[in-house]
Each structure stands twice: as structure tokens, then as C-alpha cells.
Amino acid sequence: MITGYFDGDEPFVQGRLIIEQLGVEDFVEFLVDTGAYSTVLHPMDGVRVGCRFDRLSGEPETVLGIGGTQICYPEEAIIVFADDDGEYAFSLAIDIVLPDDDPKAVVNELPSLLGRDFINYRRLHYDRSDELLRFY
Amino acid sequence: MAELATEMLVEERPHDLQPIAVAPLSDEMRQYKKRTVFLSAHRAELTRRYPDQWVGISSNWTLVAAPTVAGVIGKLEGKGLGKRGLAVKLMSTKPRRMIL
Numbered sequence: 001m002i003t004g005y006f007d008g009d010e011p012f013v014q015g016r017l018i019i020e021q022l023g024v025e026d027f028v029e030f031l032v033d034t035g036a037y038s039t040v041l042h043p044m045d046g047v048r049v050g051c052r053f054d055r056l057s058g059e060p061e062t063v064l065g066i067g068g069t070q071i072c073y074p075e076e077a078i079i080v081f082a083d084d085d086g087e088y089a090f091s092l093a094i095d096i097v098l099p100d101d102d103p104k105a106v107v108n109e110l111p112s113l114l115g116r117d118f119i120n121y122r123r124l125h126y127d128r129s130d131e132l133l134r135f136y
Numbered sequence: 137m138a139e140l141a142t143e144m145l146v147e148e149r150p151h152d153l154q155p156i157a158v159a160p161l162s163d164e165m166r167q168y169k170k171r172t173v174f175l176s177a178h179r180a181e182l183t184r185r186y187p188d189q190w191v192g193i194s195s196n197w198t199l200v201a202a203p204t205v206a207g208v209i210g211k212l213e214g215k216g217l218g219k220r221g222l223a224v225k226l227m228s229t230k231p232r233r234m235i236l
Contacts, residue, residue, distance in 0.1 A: 007176040007225075014169060026220055027168040033236055047205050048224055066235045078156070082165045088155035103204045109226055113236065121153035 002081040002088065004032060004133035011126065011133050013114060016080040016087070017041070019094070023052045028112050032133065036115030037063070039079070039092060040072065043099035045112045053098055063095065067106070070097055081135075092117055164221060167195065171223035183227040195221035
């Protein structure tokens with residue numbers, strides 16, 4: 001069981017993100033987003049974890065979102081999630097979004113997302129009223 | 137027909153995403169969660185103190201604030217501290233409504 005939490009009304013789960021080829025090995029909070037096709041590392045976290053954006057090797061893809069389109073760079077990653085007893089490592093491709101030069105740009109404020117490429121393969125218990133967010 | 141449908145559903149059902157490794161919970165992971173929970177729990181107070189700033193807590197619980205995430209990291213580095221395990225959140229006075 002992987003346990004998440006609510007920050008206000010936003011559901012989060014945290015994990016250790018490892019993207020060896022980009023020099024990333026640090027913790028990230030992911031917003032659990034059933035509307036997201038894939039798991040996404042947004043600039044706020046990319047900068048914080050020291051992602052080597054200059055080493056991106058995946059073919060860029062244009063992705064449609066509610067606010068327009070974004071360019072994402074897919075990279076193979078490992079995400080380690082935790083529960084009270086242990087840590088569980090999963091291998092998946094993560095879409096990486098480059099930071100905008102304007103520090104006030106909305107994209108620089110977005111949380112990273114845990115998308116359906118993970119959610120669809122687990123059972124999710126989501127109960128805001130009881131503060132329960134669990135993946136089985 | 138029902139049997140055929142069931143067969144097709146079973147065949148089309150995606151494989152479970154199984155963990156590739158399992159390990160005991162590390163103290164580092166536990167501590168990171170404590171820092172993120174602290175930032176959430178004290179959001180109102182931190183927003184009053186650091187309006188519209190990014191507030192970070194380093195792995196040794198040093199709290200810094202700056203207008204950008206890079207600024208938070210820069211301040212930590214100025215204190216000789218690393219950014220590994222840094223928990224950071226924007227203390228926005230007018231939180232954006234996000235539809236992602």
C-alpha cells in the first residue's frame with residue numbers, strides 16, 4: 001500500500017525520483033491527476049532536483065492541456081514510493097517540461113503530476129472527507 | 137458470446153505495474169515527508185511571513201524564502217547547504233485555481 005495525503009484539497013503522493021541520465025535522484029511531490037495521460041516532471045521540481053535539461057534525449061512531444069499545449073521530453077525513470085513499512089520502486093517513462101525563462105510563468109508554478117500511466121495499474125482509495133489517499 | 141467477451145476482456149486487461157524493487161523505508165524519505173507536511177500545515181503563518189515567496193526547508197530544517205525556487209536553492213548554497221531533500225512550496229496570497 002502506498003499512502004498519499006491532501007494538501008488543502010489537492011491529493012499528493014511523494015516519491016524518490018531517479019533519472020540517472022539526467023543526474024536526478026531526489027524527492028518529488030506528485031499531484032495525483034487522473035486527467036493526466038502520463039506522469040510529468042514540471043519545472044518547479046525539475047529545477048529543485050537539479051535536472052540536467054541539457055542532457056534530454058527523448059523526442060519532444062506536443063501535449064495538449066487545459067491551458068494550451070506544452071512540449072514534453074519523455075525519459076525513462078524510476079520512482080520509489082513509500083508506505084509505513086517500505087519503499088517500492090517502479091519503472092516508467094516520465095514527461096519532462098522545460099522551465100520558462102520568465103520566473104512568473106504559470107508553468108514554473110505547476111506541481112509535478114502522477115498520471116494514468118501509474119494510476120491505471122493500481123487500485124486507488126480516494127476519500128477526502130476521511131483524509132485517505134491510498135494506492136494498493 | 138458472454139464467454140468470448142470475458143475472454144477478450146481478460147486478454148485486453150493491462151498487466152499490473154509491479155514494483156521492480158522493494159526496500160525498507162528509509163529515514164531520508166520519512167524526514168522529507170515531515171518537511172512537506174510542515175510546510176502544508178503552517179501555510180497560513182508562512183504566507184503571512186513570506187507572501188508570494190517560495191519557502192523551502194532543507195534536510196537539516198533550515199528555512200529559507202525567495203521569489204523563485206532557484207533563489208531558494210541559491211540561498212541554501214550561500215549557507216553552505218545542499219538542496220538534496222529540499223521541500224519547497226509557494227506561499228501564494230492568491231492561490232491559483234488549477235484545472236490540469
